[in-house]
Amino acid sequence: MTKPFLRFCGILMTLALAACNQGDSARRPGSGGTAADDIGVTTESAAIAGATAPRSSGKTVGVSSIGVGGAQSVAQLDTTTGAEQARAAAPASAGRKLGVTIASLGDPSESGFWIKTPLVKTETGGRIVNPANGKSANVRLIPLGGPASGGSQVSLPALQMLGVSLTDLPEIEVYEG
CATH class of the missing domain: 2.40.40.10 (RlpA-like domain)
Structure with missing residues (x-):
């Protein structure tokens, strides 16, 4: 009973890992690059997010620019x-x-x-x-x-x-x- 169950878990794990790898190489129809290239993120961050990042208007935001420029003081x-x-x-x-x-x-x-x-x-x-x-x-x-x-x-x-x-x-x- 244990061997068939372990085999099933191994197959399930292999399928899950294979599905994760497909996110990096997914292409949109008519696109020359990966989905991650189209939205301005790195391959590493797309792999972490499962390549499901939302489409943006073409603007990319770096971590260093979050909260800068739009912040106002209490006095303002x-x-x-x-x-x-x-x-x-x-x-x-x-x-x-x-x-x-x-x-x-x-x-x-x-x-x-x-x-x-x-x-x-x-x-x-x-x-x-x-x-x-x-x-x-x-x-x-x-x-x-x-x-x-x-x-x-x-x-x-x-x-x-x-x-x-x-x-x-x-x-x-x-x-x-």
Whole structure:
């Protein structure tokens, strides 16, 4: 029983290896080179990927160019004006506490002071407070689908005003009014 099973495994392994080798020599109809040559990758990387790399528009991206040139600093992404920052930092009335939520960075390309949260059903003004340090910001409260226990997305300048690292997930208090 063992010998036939081992033979079967050996044949299966041989077929699998043969199928792997066919990826390097696969040619497209009408092409003079291999599939790997057509998409700008080396034979080694095509063999590793099983020669199934997606077709590109002809541009090749080297590892050294990933994340270079398109990166923006936090200061470049924060497009709020001095007046907006002053309004956000102004002392606010107590307001009604809506609850506590876990905050994450929202879309950094959206300017202004805002929080998208499932704690509100309609857009309104409000305030968010970081209970860890007492810092607060006046913001627009924007409804976000999901359960009230779900997290919230906060604008880049609002997180900065709360003294929160952009990669943290702090608990913040949300107030209406």
